[in-house]
Amino acid sequence: MKKFFKIVLWVVIAIVFIGTFVFLFLNSKPKVTTYALVSPTDTSIERTTVLTGKIEPRDEIDIKPQISGIISEINVEPGDMVHAGDVIARIKVIPEASSLSSAQSRVENAKIALEDATAKYERNKTLFDKKIISREEFETSETSWKQAAREVDAANDAYMIVRDGVSKYNASESNTMVRATIDGLILDVPVKVGSSVIQANTFNDGTTVATIADMNNLIFKGKVDETEVGLLAMGMPMTIAVGALPELSPKAVIEYIAPKGVEENGANTFEIKAALDIDSVSGLRAGYSANATVILSRLDKVLTVPEGVVEFAGDSTFVYVLTDSTSGQQFExxxxxxxxxDGINIEVKEGIDSLVKVRGDAIKD
Structure with a gap:
């Protein structure tokens, strides 16, 4: 029995020894790496850049009042279409005390002058009828009486303007009515009924009652880095991608490149404006974030290889060309x-042709 166990033990030792020897022998053999082979092909190369920006109306107009006061009525809300001349809001005038007092004083003085002119006119008319005074003297008093009556009327109208902001002669064109100056869409109404507003003057820009824009005339406004601005030119086409509307791909044409850059986060950027094709603006809204893709250069049917197979060494570039595949892959x-x-493929001008095979990535076992 002991002899049997000895034999089994020696067999186990022999198996372990032989297995270890085989394992070490196999691991000592050099591993052969197999590479994928790539053939140069004739394709098109496009160099593009992507600009970030927004969709904006070309003309965004702030409507401001022509008189100071309190908003008494608002006739529109954001999203409404308006035409030039439409009444957007009405203003109730809060008269200045000194101006109102001066206007009232003018009315009273005009009435006193009218009473005096009326008395003189009636007296001179009686004398003229009796042929006591000349026609010239009578007509002079008549003219003064008419002028005094007109001054009363004018003084009353001026008082109404100061008090109510409305003239009885042109109530439909009153400054108390805030009107649209262009045809377009109401983008914003930043005031409410009861809000105080002031007219524009030398010291301030005035209160914005509404913002109007023509949404059929939109532009893309974006920024480009200084390293690429020199590659752009007026008239270059671009394709817009709107994040909120992935199904839309509006077309645009560059119409403005800023002559001066602005430093942002340590880099100089230049403003770009591009006019959107009017047939592709349907569904767009002001303020949408967007990206614009511009083709900087394009080469058709040039010999290319994937950029990943090219070795860059300083100013030189190399590829590994298959020279023998009979006894393992041999490369030069x-x-x-x-x-x-274009970031994926690179043009090859000299060094290889479409008949060679180029070493690609290693194939994993």
Whole structure:
């Protein structure tokens, strides 16, 4: 029995020894790496840049009152379409005490002058009828009487303007009515009934009653880095991507490139404006965030390889070309001249042709 256990023990030892030897032998053999092979192809290379920005109306008009007072009526709300001349709001005038007092004093003085002119006119009329005074003297008194009557009327109208902001002669054109100055869409009404408003003057811009814009005339306003602004030009087309409306792809054309950059976060950027195609603005709203893709350059049917197979060494570029595949893959490091790149494929100007095979990524077992 002891002999049997000895034999089993020696067999186990032998198996372990042989297995260890085989394992070490297999691991000592050099591993052969197999690479994917890539063929150069004729494709198109586009170099693009992406600008971030917003969709904005070309003309956004702030409607301001022509007189100070209190908003008594608002006839529109954001989203309404209006035409030039439409009444947006009405203002109740709060007269200044000194101006109101002066207007009242003018009315009283005009009435006194009218009473005096009336008395003279009636007296001179009686004398004229009796042929005591000349026609010239009578007509002079008549003219003074008419002028005094007109001054009373004018003084009363001026008093109404100071008190109510309305003239009886042009009530429909009163400054108390705030009107739209263009056809467009109401974007914002920042005031409410009861809000105080002031007219624009030398010292302030006045209160904005409403903001109007023509939503059929939109632009893309974005910014481009200084490293790429030199590649842009007026008239270059761009495709807009609106995050809120992924199904839309409006077209636009660059119409403005800022001549001066602005430093932001340590980098200089330049403002870009592009006019949107009028047929592609349906559904867009002012303030939508958007990205614009601009094609900076395009090459059609040029020899290219994936940029990942190119080795960059200083100012030189290389690829590994397959020279033998019969006894394992054999490669030759070959210099090439590259051109434009789109970040995925790169143009090959010299060094290889479409008949060679280039080493790609290693194939995992």
């Amino acid at each position: 490091r070959r210099p090439i001249m590259t051109g434009s790149s």
